[in-house]
Amino acid sequence: xxxxxxxxxxxxxLPGFITKANKPAVLAEPAGMxxxxxxxxxxxxxxxxxxxxxxxxxxxxxxxxxxxxxxxxEDPFGFGSTFxxxxxxxxxxxSSEYGNIARFTVIFTALVTLFSLSLGLLLAIKADKxxxxxxxxxxxxxxxxxxxxxxxxxxxxxxxxxxxxPFVKLASWFGWDMKVGLNYFDTAFAMIxxxxxxxxxxxxxxxxxxxxxxxxxxxxAAAIDCRSxxxxxxxxxxxxxxxxxxxxxxxxxxxxxxxxFAIIDVMVKDKAANNPITLVYKVFMDGxxxxxxxxxxxxxxxxxxxxFALTIIQFRFLEKRIHYS
Numbered sequence: 001x002x003x004x005x006x007x008x009x010x011x012x013x014l015p016g017f018i019t020k021a022n023k024p025a026v027l028a029e030p031a032g033m034x035x036x037x038x039x040x041x042x043x044x045x046x047x048x049x050x051x052x053x054x055x056x057x058x059x060x061x062x063x064x065x066x067x068x069x070x071x072x073x074e075d076p077f078g079f080g081s082t083f084x085x086x087x088x089x090x091x092x093x094x095s096s097e098y099g100n101i102a103r104f105t106v107i108f109t110a111l112v113t114l115f116s117l118s119l120g121l122l123l124a125i126k127a128d129k130x131x132x133x134x135x136x137x138x139x140x141x142x143x144x145x146x147x148x149x150x151x152x153x154x155x156x157x158x159x160x161x162x163x164x165x166p167f168v169k170l171a172s173w174f175g176w177d178m179k180v181g182l183n184y185f186d187t188a189f190a191m192i193x194x195x196x197x198x199x200x201x202x203x204x205x206x207x208x209x210x211x212x213x214x215x216x217x218x219x220x221a222a223a224i225d226c227r228s229x230x231x232x233x234x235x236x237x238x239x240x241x242x243x244x245x246x247x248x249x250x251x252x253x254x255x256x257x258x259x260x261f262a263i264i265d266v267m268v269k270d271k272a273a274n275n276p277i278t279l280v281y282k283v284f285m286d287g288x289x290x291x292x293x294x295x296x297x298x299x300x301x302x303x304x305x306x307x308f309a310l311t312i313i314q315f316r317f318l319e320k321r322i323h324y325s
Contacts, residue, residue, distance in 0.1 A: 063304070069297035076291035088298035098282070098299070105278045108192060109256040115196045116252050117245070120203025125233070127204070128211040138208070145201035149259065153266030156194030160186075167193075181268070187275040191267055195260045202255075203248050210244040211237070250314060257307065279303050 070088050072081040092098050127138050147155070159167050160180040167190075171178040180190045214237060222236040238245075261280050268275040277285070279299065287296030 066297045066300050066304075069294055070301050072294050074293040076293060081294075084294070088294045089302065092295060092299050092302060101277060101279055101282050104188070104276045105257070108188070108195075108260075108276070108278060109253060111192050112195045112199065112256040112260070113249065113252040115192075116199040116203055116255075117248060119196065120200045120248075121207045121241075121245075123200065123204050124207035124211055127208055141204050142201050144198065145205070147198065149198065149262035150266055152194060152198040153263040156190060156197070156263065157267055157269075159194075160190045181275065184274070184276055187267065191260075191264060191276065194263055194267065195256065198263065199252060199255055203252070206244050206248055207241065210241045214240055246314075246318060249318075250311070253310070254307075257303075 071083060071085060073084050073088075074081040123141055127141070157180070159165050160178065162168060162179065165178075165180075168178045168180075178186045178189075180186050218236065218240070222232045226232045226235070257278070258280055260278065261284070264277060264281050265284075268277060268281075280303065283296045283299045283303070286292045286299065290296075
């Protein structure tokens, strides 16, 4: 039947197909969805109260207590305290032992961050390719992240054990008499190896997600413009991964500084005097084993200030080179 102006026009809408003719002026809200409105302005804060309480109790309050304790020499059993001003800070900074531990902490953090990011990215690139058994390959890599840090340290000690450790036997083939727990360098090597092994799956997950988010059209255009696979990755793929890499850089530095505590605690075997330790572990040693509450509090405040300054530098200078669009 021919259409005339006197007859009402029938418009048939196809599911999921919108054209200029049938595009509605305002899209209606889906059925069953309602706009959330709070009857009271205090109700949102009530919902946030549990999380804010946890942050205050486990972060802000201990931080204030640490700053306050750093100016005192306190009895470990709480029978008294003596105000000493900045003496705890002066003793920590002027100590040669503290300087050596600080230098090792910098080297340890840099190496763990570098190798964790590099190996995680390399494995993600390989997993991103279409290979046989890729699902099992990805699962085996990710499963390591489920291991708790103390368990990872225990497994590491088994690998570097003097009697049954396969890494010790492998090193002996090259004339390296590895003595983890006794030799400073050997223990540092084992600590870095286990810490890197524990963190690789975390970086692998994020790098793989970032690689899978790169559009196929971009990959095809890069393949046409450049025949070298390394150059395509360096000039096209890697710049698109910079937001992910910047996030992982901060996470890995934090991990190396703080989250490796359990690994170090297991691997030094209560022999921290003969083995390398980090600044976080020294705070634990002086505070809980040496009963120097004021000195350990001063060290924790110094570490907190260093991390705060490092975070400002990262966001002030490095984030300028990151493009999120």
